[in-house]
Amino acid sequence: MNFGLTEEQRAIVDTTRAFVESELYPHEQMVERSGHLPMELIKELQAKAIAAGLYAANMPAEVGGAGLDTVTWLLYEKELGRANYALHWTCVARPSNILLAGTDEQKEKYLYPCIRGEKWDCLAMTEPGAGSDLRGMKATAVQDGDDFVLNGTKHFISHADIADFAICFMATGEEDDSRSTGRGKRKKITAFFVDKGTKGFTVREGYRNVSHRGYTNAILEFDDCRLPKSQVLGEVHKGFEVANSWLGATRLQVGATCLGRAERALQHAIEYAAQRQQFGQQIGKFQGVSFKLADMATELKAANLMVFEAGWKYDAGTVTDEDMAMAKLKATEMLAFVADEAIQIHGGMGLMDDLPLERIWRDARVERIWEGTSEIQRHIISRALLRAVGG
DSSP states (O other): OOOSOOHHHHHHHHHHHHHIIIIIHHHHHHHHHHOOOOHHHHHHHHHHHHHTTOTTTTSOGGGTSOOOOHHHHHHHHHHHTTSOHHHHHHHTOOOOGGGGGSOHHHIIIIIHHHHTTSOOEEEEOOBTTBSSOGGGOOOEEEEETTEEEEEEEEEEEETTTTOSEEEEEEEEEEEEOTTTTSOOEEEEEEEEEEETTOTTEEEEEOOOOSSSTTOOEEEEEEEEEEEEGGGEESSTTBHHHHHHHHSTTHHHHHHHHHHHHHHHHHHHHHHHHHHOEETTEEGGGSHHHHHHHHHHHHHHHHHHHHHHHHHHHHHHTOOOHHHHHHHHHHHHHHHHHHHHHHHHHHGGGGGSTTSSHHHHHHHHHHHTTTTSOHHHHHHHHHHHHHHTTTO
16 A cells, blocks of 8 residues: 555645635634634635635535545545634535435535535434434324425534535334344334425524534424425435445544544644743653653554545445444544643643634544444444354
């Protein structure tokens, strides 16, 4: 395996980093303190991202995206991960690649406007009683002639307040699952496009979050919300197949953004340890500090290798669920460790919002929860190990 970057990859890294540092960093403190990202700022930065060729770069070239391979896409995500999440997601948006599963008509209505920056999407899976166990969802879509009638509640739905439509996963029936899991019945799931403004569909303000300030979440309520069958994404009862086919790499995306944040935190820690003096010398000369830096750098390198190996295997068509689970698990746990140690090296100053460290530390907490908790990742990994020997 060649671990070096191509000229094209280096150019993408340099362009993305320059954009993040010049256009996003200056607004971080305002967003962190207010918890709000003004729409006029979103539009301004969105226009700059489009002009720089960074907007919707995750999409294939044939639909108007950058056509990046997975490794290059992860390099791009890593650089974006250095900045406040609300800024880097909203202003350099990456439409969900599940939109690629739509029909030609659905792509015209939903995919292409998102790529052009005219619309935003959001994904609605999680419910108050169904997080890691999505088969336990209670929100339903019942067929009534050529329509479906949706009822129920979704929550923790990221940026649904500014999204123009939601991709909602609803229970549409049950099937016998006793042979595979011994649990008896399990829910059949179907994905739907639901436009904001549809009768019976309400978006309410969500919860205040300690992580990713400015990156809002919302509660979605469905009260006899009627949709034509043309709003089904994929096939009826095949929602999980659609999700598994198109959303698998999002765990690598989370891992990549964690790498960027950890690099930023480590660099702050290195510079501070080299400058700060106590007891007559730089604190970096004390083993209590220097060994922390060594451990932080080692953990970061290990996570970096795991994320990009999984990306390389994704491009080669050989990636497994456990590869992506290991990469996500390692990167998110690593970020928590690096952020905590960076604050410890800075002492009290590390907790002040003059530096980005307290933000990185807070943001690190959610990474071990969303896109599959650390426990779910460990379950995926251990299940694969046991199945290999008939367990």
